[in-house]
Amino acid sequence: MKVNKVKILLLASLAGLVLLTGCTATKAVKTAATPAEDTAWMFHDIVNAKFVKAHMAVPMPENVMMIDARPYKGKYAKGHIPGAISIPFSQFDKKINLLPKDKNTLLIYYCEGVKCKLSHKSAKKAEKLGYKNVKVYAKGYPEWVSLKDNYGSLSAEHVAKLIADNNTVIVDARPKKIKFDKGHIPTAISIPFSQFDNFKGKLPRDLNTPVVFYCGGLKCRLSHKSAAKALEMGYTNVKVFAKGYPEWKKTYGQSRATIQVQAGEVEGSIDLERFKSIIANNPESILLIDVRDADEFAKGSFKTAVNIPIEKLEPKIKDFPDTKPIVFVCPTGARSGEAFYMVKDVKKSLKDVYYVEAEINFKSDGNIEIKKPK
Amino acid sequence: MFKKNMAALMMIIFLLVSFSMAFASEGPDGNDRKGKYTYRKVYKACAQTGEVESATPTISPADKTMVQWQEIFENKNFDEFGCKDNWAGLPDKDVLDVYSYFYKHASDSPTPAKCK
Numbered sequence: 436m437k438v439n440k441v442k443i444l445l446l447a448s449l450a451g452l453v454l455l456t457g458c459t460a461t462k463a464v465k466t467a468a469t470p471a472e473d474t475a476w477m478f479h480d481i482v483n484a485k486f487v488k489a490h491m492a493v494p495m496p497e498n499v500m501m502i503d504a505r506p507y508k509g510k511y512a513k514g515h516i517p518g519a520i521s522i523p524f525s526q527f528d529k530k531i532n533l534l535p536k537d538k539n540t541l542l543i544y545y546c547e548g549v550k551c552k553l554s555h556k557s558a559k560k561a562e563k564l565g566y567k568n569v570k571v572y573a574k575g576y577p578e579w580v581s582l583k584d585n586y587g588s589l590s591a592e593h594v595a596k597l598i599a600d601n602n603t604v605i606v607d608a609r610p611k612k613i614k615f616d617k618g619h620i621p622t623a624i625s626i627p628f629s630q631f632d633n634f635k636g637k638l639p640r641d642l643n644t645p646v647v648f649y650c651g652g653l654k655c656r657l658s659h660k661s662a663a664k665a666l667e668m669g670y671t672n673v674k675v676f677a678k679g680y681p682e683w684k685k686t687y688g689q690s691r692a693t694i695q696v697q698a699g700e701v702e703g704s705i706d707l708e709r710f711k712s713i714i715a716n717n718p719e720s721i722l723l724i725d726v727r728d729a730d731e732f733a734k735g736s737f738k739t740a741v742n743i744p745i746e747k748l749e750p751k752i753k754d755f756p757d758t759k760p761i762v763f764v765c766p767t768g769a770r771s772g773e774a775f776y777m778v779k780d781v782k783k784s785l786k787d788v789y790y791v792e793a794e795i796n797f798k799s800d801g802n803i804e805i806k807k808p809k
Numbered sequence: 810m811f812k813k814n815m816a817a818l819m820m821i822i823f824l825l826v827s828f829s830m831a832f833a834s835e836g837p838d839g840n841d842r843k844g845k846y847t848y849r850k851v852y853k854a855c856a857q858t859g860e861v862e863s864a865t866p867t868i869s870p871a872d873k874t875m876v877q878w879q880e881i882f883e884n885k886n887f888d889e890f891g892c893k894d895n896w897a898g899l900p901d902k903d904v905l906d907v908y909s910y911f912y913k914h915a916s917d918s919p920t921p922a923k924c925k
Contacts, residue, residue: 769922
């Protein structure tokens with residue numbers, strides 16, 4: 436009886452061993468088969484971030500082209516490797532003309548990380564077209580932005596969205612007088628790179644606030660240098676708009692198109708903080724009309740304000756342009772509020788009209804104090 | 810007994826004061842900024858008909874107290890302003906805005922109208 440039990444135990448152990456071995460063997464076969472299947476779609480020449488960085492420059496060298504193979508709107512527009520152009524894989528054939536004529540140019544494709552096939556597929560197509568120096572940065576954009584000292588670049592459309600959302604600080608890194616003062620992106624503040632250390636105090640206190648730097652386009656390094664400094668300072672959400680002001684002008688024209696004058700709590704009023712920000716950074720973006728009497732205006736007003744006393748306003752309204760938002764000011768909001776309703780009554784086609792509902796103290800020393808009404 | 814009466818009296822006084830304060834602080838809830846423009850517009854239109862000489866209103870909110878304006882506007886007694894037809898043709902919403910302008914900038918209001 437005892438012997439039988441031992442036999443049964445032995446048989447059971449043996450069966451178990453066989454089963455286990457069988458399972459392991461199957462698994463091993465599967466594991467061995469997986470890489471072959473999984474890597475079939477991959478391009479044969481994979482590079483890392485170090486390689487990418489070594490071949491990047493501002494402006495991009497003529498013999499290097501970085502190509503983002505992800506969809507434009509959902510991915511590229513929201514952030515891409517600075518200097519990269521967008522040729523989504525789905526539009527490879529349509530946008531073939533964007534590829535360089537010289538087939539020896541180094542093409543570096545990337546997309547959304549190791550599981551993303553778009554860059555690999557694009558690279559294979561490029562190679563078929565005769566390009567001899569094609570690489571894929573397989574870890575792509577997710578790795579790129581996660582690496583220390585790296586940052587993404589945005590499209591003009593996305594910058595416009597950030598301005599509308601009003602939670603990002605846009606910084607113009609170009610020289611103030613010769614560039615910024617002649618035109619800049621709405622709501623941008625001026626911190627010329629040459630004076631970064633003097634004016635870095637204008638940056639937000641909260642290091643997590645998104646900050647976007649721009650300058651004069653793809654050949655301009657100032658935004659990149661400023662971004663590097665901001666990262667050094669500890670800012671955690673730094674981006675550049677590498678195509679910069681030339682691209683902005685091309686897309687939206689001069690400042691006016693997306694000024695986003697935000698309405699305040701009271702009907703017709705402008706949001707007070709937005710008004711202060713416009714006056715500080717972008718006063719030319721609005722037509723500011725001081726409706727006080729001429730003698731009051733002569734004692735001091737906003738630099739860009741024009742004086743049209745309320746009594747003389749009505750006949751002039753028909754000539755008001757619709758190229759800029761119009762904002763009326765006076766010391767209490769009484770006359771400027773009246774001006775607002777006058778425009779609404781006389782020239783209904785003017786939509787972008789506001790008044791400042793605030794206590795404005797035009798001081799004799801030239802300073803202007805703006806307070807929320809009690 | 811005397812204490813009870815005193816307490817009741819105090820309570821009544823307190824309620825009366827609270828009630829009148831609440832009532833007094835309410836005032837009309839129109840748009841005083843718009844009311845100012847509407848008032849000037851009424852006067853200007855009136856001047857064009859020749860009923861008044863000046864196109865600029867001669868009556869300012871600071872000419873009366875809040876209670877006085879309340880009486881005028883709640884009774885719709887606009888004789889003092891002249892321009893009877895213009896007032897009669899004004900929609901209730903516009904009258905409320907003008908009332909708000911006069912009330913909020915009355916002589917005893919926190920922000921009495923200045924010359925403008």
